[in-house]
Amino acid sequence: MTYKNEQLSEEKVFKDPVHRYVHVRDRVIWDLIATPEFQRLRRIKQLGTTNLTFHGAEHSRFNHSLGVYEIVRRIINMFEDRPHWNKEERLLSLCAALLHDLGHGPFSHSFEKVFKLDHEQFTQRIIVGDTTINQILEKVSPGFSQKVADVIGKTYKDKLVVSLISSQIDADRMDYLIRDAYFTGVSYGHFDMERIMRVMRPIDDQVVIKSTGMHAVEDYIMSRYQMYWQVYFHPVTRSAEVILTKILHRAKELFEDGNYTFKLEPVHFISFFNGDVKLDEYLKLDESIVQYYFQLWQDEDDEILRDLSERFINRRLFKYVEFNPNLQMKEWMKLYKLFQYAGIDPEYYLVVDSSSDLPYDFYRPGEEGERLPIHLLMPDGSLKELSRHSDIVEAISGKKRTDHKLYFPKDRIEELEDKQLVKQIKQILYGQGEVENVR
Numbered sequence: 236m237t238y239k240n241e242q243l244s245e246e247k248v249f250k251d252p253v254h255r256y257v258h259v260r261d262r263v264i265w266d267l268i269a270t271p272e273f274q275r276l277r278r279i280k281q282l283g284t285t286n287l288t289f290h291g292a293e294h295s296r297f298n299h300s301l302g303v304y305e306i307v308r309r310i311i312n313m314f315e316d317r318p319h320w321n322k323e324e325r326l327l328s329l330c331a332a333l334l335h336d337l338g339h340g341p342f343s344h345s346f347e348k349v350f351k352l353d354h355e356q357f358t359q360r361i362i363v364g365d366t367t368i369n370q371i372l373e374k375v376s377p378g379f380s381q382k383v384a385d386v387i388g389k390t391y392k393d394k395l396v397v398s399l400i401s402s403q404i405d406a407d408r409m410d411y412l413i414r415d416a417y418f419t420g421v422s423y424g425h426f427d428m429e430r431i432m433r434v435m436r437p438i439d440d441q442v443v444i445k446s447t448g449m450h451a452v453e454d455y456i457m458s459r460y461q462m463y464w465q466v467y468f469h470p471v472t473r474s475a476e477v478i479l480t481k482i483l484h485r486a487k488e489l490f491e492d493g494n495y496t497f498k499l500e501p502v503h504f505i506s507f508f509n510g511d512v513k514l515d516e517y518l519k520l521d522e523s524i525v526q527y528y529f530q531l532w533q534d535e536d537d538e539i540l541r542d543l544s545e546r547f548i549n550r551r552l553f554k555y556v557e558f559n560p561n562l563q564m565k566e567w568m569k570l571y572k573l574f575q576y577a578g579i580d581p582e583y584y585l586v587v588d589s590s591s592d593l594p595y596d597f598y599r600p601g602e603e604g605e606r607l608p609i610h611l612l613m614p615d616g617s618l619k620e621l622s623r624h625s626d627i628v629e630a631i632s633g634k635k636r637t638d639h640k641l642y643f644p645k646d647r648i649e650e651l652e653d654k655q656l657v658k659q660i661k662q663i664l665y666g667q668g669e670v671e672n673v674r
Contacts, residue, residue: 558641
């Protein structure tokens with residue numbers, strides 16, 4: 236029996252709070268899970284700083300990756316004897332599902348933003364690079380690792396395989412919505428996943444949904460909408476992300492300045508500061524390492540780095556007010572000057588943060604980041620785009636919701652000795668009248 240088709244002598248299972256069990260029978264999958272690159276995902280939290288808002292959100296990218304694999308495994312079992320499904324793509328689909336988040340760094344999106352990284356590119360680099368993952372995939376067949384990378388990069392020729400882990404209703408989204416709802420303790424993310432999987436059908440190059448399952452899909456889309464605004468974009472979580480981002484910016488600025496001496500040289504960050512990150516260096520950096528530096532930076536000589544690190548470690552977060560930069564730029568400029576006068580660096584302590592989400596979109600050809608719509612399979616065999624048939628989905632289709640907040644250290648403001656200055660700042664922040672004289 237070839238390595239590609241080799242099965243374990245008995246099925247292995249992972250006990251899972253969301254799917255009850257994650258089933259593994261393929262030797263390839265079992266070997267991939269055991270690699271250092273995949274085990275690293277145990278040390279990357281799925282939701283970054285969200286555990287500072289919802290204390291149960293301690294689950295990892297490892298948990299989620301196993302969950303996505305399990306959903307795809309179940310979908311493929313249901314597709315097995317259906318036309319349009321190519322059985323030869325089974326192992327490729329399972330490997331892509333398992334490895335789709337392999338390149339996430341510590342605190343994921345905040346980290347990417349500061350250092351201008353892309354976790355999908357790093358996922359592909361890990362898969363095709365000099366790694367244990369690559370060695371295992373190449374044992375399946377020469378070039379197999381590139382196929383897996385292409386699926387994750389959405390460039391693989393069989394778009395049906397791509398859509399299993401990357402579409403508007405895919406295994407990735409289904410797992411993280413239910414898993415994140417479970418660990419945060421909220422009710423918003425729950426929907427009937429079993430029902431959705433039962434009404435999925437492979438048609439040509441996409442997965443479609445039997446029209447009888449439309450209401451389960453409506454529920455899924457509304458769950459996603461609620462999770463984004465109640466959990467993922469929670470303003471307290473965003474406050475922690477703002478501070479995290481500013482810590483990394485400050486450390487980078489001090490390093491680039493060349494005149495500052497860290498008490499402990501930040502060796503794990505140097506390649507990130509220089510913008511030349513080698514793959515082995517990327518894989519060595521996880522959240523435990525980052526937290527270690529934050530602990531140390533509480534004792535740094537630089538006041539800003541010291542203060543921000545202490546805030547993050549001890550959850551002394553910034554407060555926030557509603558703020559629209561498109562309409563309130565004059566107020567922001569006044570605050571900027573007042574913060575400077577008060578000796579509070581506005582570059583680090585006066586931060587506008589914006590969140591936006593498009594819960595569902597229909598097909599817009601040629602647009603950047605175009606999304607393939609969800610199609611319903613009608614009783615007569617025709618396909619109908621979801622928002623044309625669902626009043627609920629039509630109501631939110633193509634409607635981007637954006638939210639802006641202004642974050643600031645309320646405690647630093649209140650500690651100022653100049654009480655008139657405190658009053659001026661608060662008047663602008665809390666809208667208690669116009670300030671005439673800004674110093």
